[in-house]
Amino acid sequence: MSLIIDSVAKRFARFPALNGVSLTAPQGAFVALVGPSGSGKTTLLRILGGLEQADSGSVRFADLNWLAMPARERKAGFVFQQYALFRHMTVFENIAFGLKVRPWRERPSRAEIKDRVAELLKLVQLQDLGTRYPSQLSGGQRQRVALARALAIEPRMLLLDEPFGALDAKVRKELRVWLRHIHDQAGVTSIFVTHDQDEAFAVADLVAVMHAGRIEQYGTPADVRRDPHTQFVSEFLSA
């Protein structure tokens, strides 16, 4: 049931984004991909989410040939840096979206959807804001809606692309503690991309330090901190 990423590579027109990245994580783990911009962490995340196509390599997850599945069938809850909430829908409709677009055989009834959304609104502590539009919310609230929307589809995997990148430092710190809490409750394997090493080391079970399309070092935050394997990692940690 674990996640096995095996030598995934991706080239963009002008530069290689990923040079054969391999990584294994147990089911339910919280993995942070950390590194400077352009290190390939977001590309790897988008490949896992099916929003980008890998040139080579394979991913196995929950005994599925992950990369062969179309994005819409992966059930990978994706949380974007700029929230990507549907701006013409209320908070309620945003969260219900993933349930409403299911093929009718699998679609929950209207009442079930309502209950499920109410439950999620409670989980992200936005019970009273279901009828608001995204433009009427603060950044932190929007990102919590985005997370609830991703959780609504009962994701196999949660993919978070710099989810707190657009928020101020105080809200960031609050939300990352809260995110970890949600993750432990839901028990979903989560991949978290950030350029902020404090954030990565504070919240994750496993940290992959990325640089120029490679993983420089991968391990628990304590191990990576104690014993940086390359010069890049030690410099990145001391920055």
Next chain:
Amino acid sequence: MGGEKTMSARFSNPTQDPILLRLVLSAIAIGFVALFLVLPLAVLFREAFADGLGKAFRAIIEPDALASVKVSLMAAAIAVPLNTLFGISAAWAVAKFDFPGKTFLVTLIDLPFSVSPVVSGLIYVLVFGMQGWLGPWLAGYDIHVLFALPGIVLATMFVTFPFVARELIPLMVDQGRDEEEAAISLGASGFSTFCRVTLPNIKWGLLYAVLLCNARALGEFGAVSVVSGHIRGQTNTMPLHVELLYNNYDYVGAFAVAGLLAMLALVTLTLKFILEWRYADELAASHRR
């Protein structure tokens, strides 16, 4: 104390201009609108009703005039939906995908704006005329494009092609692909994503573009004039009929039909206004992030 008082007296809102300047600017704007927009419209209706309501009405229900209304509405009814479809496809392709030749495509979409409508009409004469490339071959199958409705529709489509695409491309580029990606990752199909996410996000821009496209389609003169053949009661559109009546010194008739054309434009504008007013909340929500 005294210093404080002068300070507060001197303070003025930095975005507030002096009253005189505001008056002058407002007067210029209102005067301009009155002179170039309201006055001609008033003159138009005054001329139309110069010999009384009845005569203006008879000029409109006269068979040739009614036929021209029919031709214009038919041309718009075909050209506008097709251009809407093409416009959405083009904007969708340009905004959401990367492909070689994209810049060239965008330039090409602008072509009808930069070419004189008369030239666009002549292009169709060259292609579909009896001395043209396809004319004799089509005539062999008894298909007549020139001096018939198909030619009018084609010329109208050519002239009004950019309206929808031009309006939607910047809008869709600005909105990015994030929401579509989110929809797909939540399990929506491509079609479902388009209907539930893309289309609702562009609907106001689209509505505006369709109204403009429709207004232009009804009013197009140059290109249609070249291909229509001016057959009274058959291939004359409303603008062409206005010209014909005017040249025959039938001023009441000309202004009555022109008035009808102007009314159609006013109806479209009113429609747009009502929709905007009715859905103001939604409109504001979809504009802001």
